[in-house]
Amino acid sequence: MRQAPHDRPLEVACPQCRQMVRWTEDNPYRPFCSKRCRLLDLGAWADESHRIAGEPAMDETDIDALLARADRDDGGA
Numbered sequence: 481m482r483q484a485p486h487d488r489p490l491e492v493a494c495p496q497c498r499q500m501v502r503w504t505e506d507n508p509y510r511p512f513c514s515k516r517c518r519l520l521d522l523g524a525w526a527d528e529s530h531r532i533a534g535e536p537a538m539d540e541t542d543i544d545a546l547l548a549r550a551d552r553d554d555g556g557a
């Protein structure tokens with residue numbers, strides 16, 4: 481899916497501070513609103529505290545649990 485460049489600019493919420501940011505060539509820090517937010521977000525990743533907005537975090541433990549449950553549901557016999 482492509483975006484028409486002359487359509488109204490796409491706006492995204494800054495992952496760090498939720499401020500609406502225009503996704504344009506003018507913003508080298510997109511999807512962040514600023515360099516500060518981008519650095520903060522990188523720091524959050526390093527801290528393993530990052531969460532994707534609206535999505536529950538899934539780590540390997542969760543995946544193992546899902547696989548174990550799928551095994552039980554599947555091959556009960």
Ligand SMILES: [Zn+2]
Nearest residue numbers: 494497513517
């Ligand atoms: Zn921001």
